[in-house]
Amino acid sequence: MTTLVALMLRDMRLAVRVGGGALMGALFFLIVVVMVPFAVGPDLKLLARIGPAILWLGALLASLLALDRLFATDYEDGSLDLMMSAPTPLELTVAAKAIAHWLTTGLPLVVIAPLLGLMLNVEMGSMGWLMLTLLAGTPALTFIGLIGAALSVALRRGGLLLAVLVLPLTIPVLIFGVAAAEAAIAGPTPFGPAFTILCALSLASFVIGPFAAAAALRYGLE
Amino acid sequence: MADATFTGALEKDARKIGVFKPETTRLMQLTAENLTCLRGGREVFRDVSFALKSGEALLVTGRNGAGKSSLLRLIAGLVRIASGTLALTGGEAEAAIGEQAHYLGHLDALKPALTVAENLRFWTEFLGPSSGDIEPALAAVDLAPLSDLPAAYLSAGQRRRLSIARLVAVPRALWLLDEPTSALDAASQTRLSDLMRRHLTSGGMIIAATHGAIGLERARELKMGAQ
Numbered sequence: 001m002t003t004l005v006a007l008m009l010r011d012m013r014l015a016v017r018v019g020g021g022a023l024m025g026a027l028f029f030l031i032v033v034v035m036v037p038f039a040v041g042p043d044l045k046l047l048a049r050i051g052p053a054i055l056w057l058g059a060l061l062a063s064l065l066a067l068d069r070l071f072a073t074d075y076e077d078g079s080l081d082l083m084m085s086a087p088t089p090l091e092l093t094v095a096a097k098a099i100a101h102w103l104t105t106g107l108p109l110v111v112i113a114p115l116l117g118l119m120l121n122v123e124m125g126s127m128g129w130l131m132l133t134l135l136a137g138t139p140a141l142t143f144i145g146l147i148g149a150a151l152s153v154a155l156r157r158g159g160l161l162l163a164v165l166v167l168p169l170t171i172p173v174l175i176f177g178v179a180a181a182e183a184a185i186a187g188p189t190p191f192g193p194a195f196t197i198l199c200a201l202s203l204a205s206f207v208i209g210p211f212a213a214a215a216a217l218r219y220g221l222e
Numbered sequence: 223m224a225d226a227t228f229t230g231a232l233e234k235d236a237r238k239i240g241v242f243k244p245e246t247t248r249l250m251q252l253t254a255e256n257l258t259c260l261r262g263g264r265e266v267f268r269d270v271s272f273a274l275k276s277g278e279a280l281l282v283t284g285r286n287g288a289g290k291s292s293l294l295r296l297i298a299g300l301v302r303i304a305s306g307t308l309a310l311t312g313g314e315a316e317a318a319i320g321e322q323a324h325y326l327g328h329l330d331a332l333k334p335a336l337t338v339a340e341n342l343r344f345w346t347e348f349l350g351p352s353s354g355d356i357e358p359a360l361a362a363v364d365l366a367p368l369s370d371l372p373a374a375y376l377s378a379g380q381r382r383r384l385s386i387a388r389l390v391a392v393p394r395a396l397w398l399l400d401e402p403t404s405a406l407d408a409a410s411q412t413r414l415s416d417l418m419r420r421h422l423t424s425g426g427m428i429i430a431a432t433h434g435a436i437g438l439e440r441a442r443e444l445k446m447g448a449q
Contacts, residue, residue, distance in 0.1 A: 006347035010336070017335045078329025085298050085320030086349055 011100035029062035051120035052181035095210040106138040129184030137177040140202040143209030150213035154220025250312035257306035279428040279441035288447030290431035298325040323396035334374035359391035378405040399430040
């Protein structure tokens with residue numbers, strides 16, 4: 001257990017210190033959301049209607065942004081070799097890295113989402129619900145992206161492959177995330193079913209993601 | 223709760239930093255028979271056999287591309303064995319060979335944004351169990367005065383020494399060293415030789431890929447690419 005805590009602390013410290021991960025994701029999120037009103041025009045009703053969808057799409061793209069470096073840096077400096085031959089099972093190592101990644105890039109997105117919601121004319125009262133869906137759904141994005149990050153290292157291919165691999169897999173998360181948010185804000189469909197499916201997607205990817213990613217990394221050993 | 227006390231007992235174990243002490247006085251032996259390695263569909267080497275006992279060192283020599291690094295990676299479990307057998311007897315039965323070995327490759331596995339002490343502390347905690355005290359290991363490679371410096375400012379030789387400190391801080395039976403003396407100055411090479419001799423006298427094993435002498439007198443030699 002101490003080994004996993006040590007790994008998480010190291011990854012979080014790196015994310016904060018290097019500044020690439022934590023801050024960049026949040027800034028990218030901000031920029032994507034700011035661009036939308038310019039593209040759509042100053043129609044407040046329309047913005048309010050598509051607001052949850054835009055926030056979810058922004059969060060999805062922002063959480064993908066830093067993912068391709070998740071294993072790449074450790075691969076390039078030889079750390080991954082040591083992690084793979086360490087006594088800690090690779091699945092747990094990979095899961096710990098993903099949790100650290102979510103805490104430094106996913107959680108900030110959830111926290112700044114209400115601020116960005118203001119720009120999209122989302123009601124203040126609905127913001128709590130929207131945050132709740134993001135909180136429940138962004139871990140799924142990280143753990144699905146984990147598989148892509150491991151594959152892109154194993155196949156020695158860069159960032160774009162990751163997006164191509166991962167984005168189609170995140171469609172269910174996007175569907176139920178937006179559905180839950182819109183149900184909470186506008187109705188008439190109930191919030192419960194969509195939200196529970198969203199939670200289920202997060203939990204399932206939490207289990208499947210580390211195993212698939214560890215398998216991909218082992219395959220890449222050649 | 224029981225688990226915690228057990229770990230505590232392990233940490234209080236009389237393991238002295240820098241000296242590997244086998245759990246029992248049993249002799250360990252690493253045996254390789256007819257190892258063949260394929261990388262990228264190409265055969266790197268075939269039919270490599272050797273045996274290594276506690277307290278022995280093996281120098282892997284050969285021209286560039288003969289497969290020295292591949293052999294070390296294969297023993298560490300980072301490259302699949304295409305054919306042949308590799309077995310470590312007398313160690314921890316449940317652990318893979320890579321878990322009982324230190325692999326010191328060409329890459330230093332250091333993060334430039336972390337300080338010298340943070341880098342080493344992370345690897346000691348991650349690779350553990352160890353005493354958790356990194357000061358003696360840093361002193362052993364003469365990096366103690368630089369412990370608060372970010373690793374980004376280290377020279378190539380200092381980076382090498384910091385990754386060698388990892389071998390000292392976490393006791394493991396088998397050291398797999400790939401060109402361990404590269405970038406090291408004369409004084410550091412002598413210090414490394416001393417560390418290796420201490421490891422051998424305490425019952426450890428060393429396999430080093432090298433082009434030159436690394437200061438181990440009784441080491442045997444395995445010539446790669448001679449077949």
